[in-house]
Amino acid sequence: MTDIVIVNWNSGDYLSKCLKSVFSKLNEKLIGKVFVIDNDSSDVSVKKIDKHDKLIIIKNQENRGFSKASNQGFKLCISHYVLLLNPDTQITDTTIQDCESFMDAHQEIDILGCSLLDDNGNISLSCARFPTPIRFFYDALGLSKIAPKIFKPALLMADWDHKTSRYVDQVMGAFMFMRNSIFEKVGYFDERFFVYCEELDFSKRLAEHGGKSYFNSNISISHSGQGTTHSVKAFRLFLNLRSKLQYSQKHFRYGGYAVVWFSLCIIEPFTRTGFLLLKGNFKEIKETVEGYKLLIKNRSSGN
Numbered sequence: 001m002t003d004i005v006i007v008n009w010n011s012g013d014y015l016s017k018c019l020k021s022v023f024s025k026l027n028e029k030l031i032g033k034v035f036v037i038d039n040d041s042s043d044v045s046v047k048k049i050d051k052h053d054k055l056i057i058i059k060n061q062e063n064r065g066f067s068k069a070s071n072q073g074f075k076l077c078i079s080h081y082v083l084l085l086n087p088d089t090q091i092t093d094t095t096i097q098d099c100e101s102f103m104d105a106h107q108e109i110d111i112l113g114c115s116l117l118d119d120n121g122n123i124s125l126s127c128a129r130f131p132t133p134i135r136f137f138y139d140a141l142g143l144s145k146i147a148p149k150i151f152k153p154a155l156l157m158a159d160w161d162h163k164t165s166r167y168v169d170q171v172m173g174a175f176m177f178m179r180n181s182i183f184e185k186v187g188y189f190d191e192r193f194f195v196y197c198e199e200l201d202f203s204k205r206l207a208e209h210g211g212k213s214y215f216n217s218n219i220s221i222s223h224s225g226q227g228t229t230h231s232v233k234a235f236r237l238f239l240n241l242r243s244k245l246q247y248s249q250k251h252f253r254y255g256g257y258a259v260v261w262f263s264l265c266i267i268e269p270f271t272r273t274g275f276l277l278l279k280g281n282f283k284e285i286k287e288t289v290e291g292y293k294l295l296i297k298n299r300s301s302g303n
Contacts, residue, residue: 003076
């Protein structure tokens with residue numbers, strides 16, 4: 001059996017579509033409970049949900065962040081498997097069955113990811129490697145965008161087409177199929193990460209305990225990728241930058257963290273703006289400036 005955790009924040013129609021795919025006749029038989037943790041959404045996404053005996057909705061009175069909300073759901077799961085699923089996804093009729101069968105046959109694997117197909121049916125890059133300070137430096141200079149096979153990106157595995165199955169460092173939190181026993185092994189998400197890098201940190205801790213993550217290209221779902229933070233790009237940039245700094249401070253030595261801080265806070269604002277100027281994307285330049293202002297304000301306040 002599989003329990004499913006979905007963290008929702010202003011996901012609009014995505015959530016109801018996601019749940020309809022989850023509660024197909026074939027999936028329904030294999031599902032224990034589906035926990036929707038709503039982070040104080042201001043839209044009508046929760047109101048559009050159809051009732052179901054296996055569906056439990058938990059409404060937070062504030063936006064507690066992705067890590068805390070995920071942990072709320074994880075702690076309620078009692079089935080053998082747990083699936084962390086984004087509301088902007090839709091699974092197939094055989095997704096749960098395929099994942100359970102694969103994990104039953106491969107006891108050495110703790111976390112399973114699958115192909116995420118965008119709205120046009122193209123494979124999205126969804127797996128990441130454990131970063132190093134020098135790769136953050138490559139990212140900041142833009143080298144990993146220009147020549148990703150030479151200067152590999154710090155996180156996203158853009159140097160691999162995701163058309164084959166393989167062991168990876170981390171699969172995207174949009175779809176993480178896990179053994180429930182994993183939480184006894186490494187604990188839950190680190191709630192200091194509001195959003196972004198929490199699944200990276202979780203996978204890093206798992207690897208340090210000898211656990212393994214695997215990407216199965218033969219299993220696929222739909223993932224819009226425009227979900228909940230698409231409309232707040234400046235705030236999204238701030239959260240992304242802050243989480244990268246938090247991860248680096250936690251996992252790197254002081255010298256490595258200093259390299260990441262210099263790369264993200266000194267070099268990247270100029271290179272990011274330069275790329276946007278070349279594209280003529282002036283609106284996003286403004287959002288970039290606002291994102292860095294939020295980062296400066298946040299760090300000056302000690303948060």
